[in-house]
Amino acid sequence: MGNSGIRPQELRLLQFKDWMEPLVDDDGTAYTRIHIPSHKCKTGIDRTIVTRDFLDSHRRFLEYKTEWERFFNRNATPDDYLIVRAFSPSQLDEGSTLTPCDMTYSVRRALEQCGLYESELDGIKHRRTAYSARAYFITLSLQRGCPLDLLAKHCATSPEMIQKYYDHSAATDFRSWITQHPDRYSFTKSMENLK
Numbered sequence: 001m002g003n004s005g006i007r008p009q010e011l012r013l014l015q016f017k018d019w020m021e022p023l024v025d026d027d028g029t030a031y032t033r034i035h036i037p038s039h040k041c042k043t044g045i046d047r048t049i050v051t052r053d054f055l056d057s058h059r060r061f062l063e064y065k066t067e068w069e070r071f072f073n074r075n076a077t078p079d080d081y082l083i084v085r086a087f088s089p090s091q092l093d094e095g096s097t098l099t100p101c102d103m104t105y106s107v108r109r110a111l112e113q114c115g116l117y118e119s120e121l122d123g124i125k126h127r128r129t130a131y132s133a134r135a136y137f138i139t140l141s142l143q144r145g146c147p148l149d150l151l152a153k154h155c156a157t158s159p160e161m162i163q164k165y166y167d168h169s170a171a172t173d174f175r176s177w178i179t180q181h182p183d184r185y186s187f188t189k190s191m192e193n194l195k
Contacts, residue, residue, distance in 0.1 A: 017078035
C-alpha cells in the first residue's frame with residue numbers, strides 16, 4: 001500500500017489474477033503493475049497502477065505467493081485471494097474457497113511489534129492503520145512533485161481530496177520548482193557569497 005497508494009479495501013479484494021506481469025519500457029526499465037477491477041474499487045473505476053519501487057513489489061509478491069502456497073499446501077489459482085485467514089490446511093475442506101479477510105487486527109499487531117503503531121506529536125497521540133500506508137504514498141508522491149491530477153487518477157480520488165487530506169507541504173518544500181529559470185540567468189546561490 002505504501003508503494004502503490006492502493007486502498008486497504010482494494011488490497012484485501014485482490015486476487016492472484018489481478019497481479020499482472022511487469023511492464024517493461026523500450027529501455028529495459030521494468031515496473032510492477034496491478035490491475036484493480038472496477039467492482040473492487042471504491043469509486044468503481046477500473047484501473048491499472050504501477051508501484052513506486054519498480055520491480056521490488058513484484059519480487060515481494062512472488063515471495064508472498066511462494067509462502068502462501070507453502071502454507072496452504074497447494075498452488076494458488078488465479079481466483080484465489082491474496083489476503084485470507086491463516087487457517088491451517090487441515091481446517092479447510094477439500095476444494096473450499098478462501099475468502100478475503102479483514103486486515104485490521106493483523107496490521108495493528110505488525111505495527112505494534114515494529115514500534116510504529118502509536119506516536120505522539122505535540123502531546124497528541126496518533127495511531128497508524130493500514131490506511132496510513134496509502135496516506136504515506138500520497139504524501140511522498142506530492143513531495144516528489146507528482147502532478148496532482150496524475151496522482152488523483154492513480155489513486156482513484158479527486159485532486160480536492162488529496163489537497164484536503166494528504167497535502168502537508170509548504171511552498172518552501174517546492175523551492176527547486178519555484179526557482180527554476182532558464183540558464184541565461186544567474187543568481188547568488190551560495191551562503192559564501194553573502195556578507
